[in-house]
Amino acid sequence: MAQPRILILGAPGAGKGTQSARITEEFDVDHITTGDALRGNKDMDISDMDTEYDTPREYMxxxxxxxxxxxxAIVEEALSQADGFVLDGYPRNLEQAEELEGMTDLDLALMLDVSQEELVDRLTGRRVCSECGTNYHVEYDQPEEEGVCDECGGELIQRxxxxxxxxxERLEVYRENTEPVIEHYEEQGDLERVDGERAPDEVWADVKATIEDAA
Known part of the structure; x- marks a missing residue:
């Protein structure tokens, strides 16, 4: 599969960002996130959409x-400019999943399975540099000096x-919104699950093999 079209699913903390970065490098595809797509199209003219404002920037x-x-509309624009992609953060609900079907044909919907308690441990253990935004973790990715960023010397804080x-609360909202999306792709036979609780390199080996098998 030269440039696959992949949807990556998983709860906050499941490792979607880490695995998406590897997918983009290995398969030479774009990493499309809702946030990046919105920021990249802030000034898109939406005056014909009967919305309160004429650009996304005004909402933001x-x-x-x-x-x-x-x-x-913004996701569709981003997808139209990509030969291959890993789509992350969209669709967030069943209505968006149905919209996505009209935008593109996916090669694969990839689900990173991580238990709730593991997700809680990962997210509550995260520490962020207050100056440069670099992420650390109290167990998995510690700085050289406790509480101090390796990159800039800034203070590490818990968001x-x-x-x-x-x-x-975030995980419950995710579950309520996204469970129907997962079921949707499962019913279509497009969903492949990967155990996301292992070390990132082990998860990546499975992710890569799953994508290659879908070719």
């Missing part, structure tokens, strides 16, 4: 949610959304 500058119809209570 006000801290308001960008409507699904606008997100769909507000990485506390246990908030993490569990």
């Amino acid at each position: 500058d006000r801290g308001e949610l960008v409507p699904d119809a606008v997100v769909n 507000d959304d990485d506390t246990e209570e908030t993490v569990r």
